[in-house]
Amino acid sequence: MIINPELLTSLIVGVLVGGASAYLGSVMVLKRLALVGDALSHVALPGIGIALTIGVNPFLGAFTALAVGILTIWGIERKAPIPTEAVVGLIFTVSLAVGILVTPEPELLEALFGDISKVSPLDAAIAAVLSVVVAVAMRLTQKDLVLGLISPDFAKAQGVKVAWLNLMFLALVAVVVALGVKVVGTLLMGALVVIPAAASKNMTRSFGAYSIFSLILGAVTAVAGIVLAAVFSLPPGPMVVLAGAALFLFSLAFRAK
């Protein structure tokens, strides 16, 4: 394996996006939103497809589609006659169907599975800045988020604006998903938010340790996957997910009581 500029760029992006996704994922797992992240990544696909067709930056397309997706889910969360998960299931399969139809075939595979080895310097810079923004925003709102997940009513009684907090949180999820799609693709994005957090939850007792350890495991997972992919000339997306799965199995041996 030769350390070339492309590999270095993908490692930096991988560390930042992997870390930010997992950090946010730590709260998503506790809020039982793990699969919402997965569903949202599928929502990104038609956005990417349309962006490629009309010739704009796919990241912009992904983010626009995600914004529509989270507003829909947020609206349903607030007044749902049907369970949120059912609507999420509907939205993401429909998005995937539309996405497959509108995405030009050569790019479809890349959008589905990601290819971090093809990240442009501009995309890398955007990813770096947004990852830091997500992590800082999460850090600043962490206390209210935890209060909200223990009991929305209890949080409201303490003066927390729970509905707005949830919208902001979903917006952060959308950013992280749009970034993660570059790394592992729309089909596997869910792994980037869920696996490190699940592994960390096995090994920690306090919230402080849990969230920081999620972040670290997310970064480690991304690096391990990208390096292994480069060594064995395999696609990086699936390798990142498998590296995460290996870490998860490892974490089972170190369970915190």
Place this chain on the structure above:
Amino acid sequence: MPLLSVKNLSVRFATLPVLEQLSFDIAKGDMVAIVGPNGAGKTVLFRALLGLVPYEGEVIWPKNVKIGYVPQRLAVERNLPLTVMEFLRLKKASDEEIYEALEAVGLLEHSQGHHVQHHLLHSRLGQISGGEIQRVLVAYALINHPDVLLFDEPTAGVDIGGEETIYSLLGKLHEEQGLTILLITHDLNIIYRYAKKVLCLNKAKVCYGSPKEALNPKTLEALYGANIGVYKHDH
């Protein structure tokens, strides 16, 4: 001027009336028990006072009033990675203020402070006993020195011994700090022992006044139906 003034408060869920035309005042320094059968709207009244449910009528608190709220129960998942100390720190207060509140609820005694700190404060919130979580919730409510404490009685999960002490604790906070307390209970003995006033609720107001005057066979019948016997402790 009363600390809390409630005028013609009505709450309905869809078309079902839960509270009807409720009016009462709470003075600063009062300890008021709210009593009534299951489904009388006691918890809903608290939720209306906290602005958590839409209502008709008026709920008037002084500007910038600080309300400490102790919910009936907090469904905390057993494996939630959150220690008791981390939970208390969600209040955005200094550790000093947190320790002060812990001491006020008897979770931090000087002689055994270290013991308690390690065992309880570093335990997961979801794994402590019902009695302990009740005290932790009261401590949480006390952290920023509230003007009033709303205490919703736990219906399950607290042993008799634990229940006895949480009420003597509330009585002590009321006596020593002059804290205004509204507490929901179904235990008439608790009312006779600790409350200055009692508000009997059965969707509408049934009685309001000192326990000895307000609770008579007639009001009890309106609350719980006919033929209820009351055994009054003499302490």
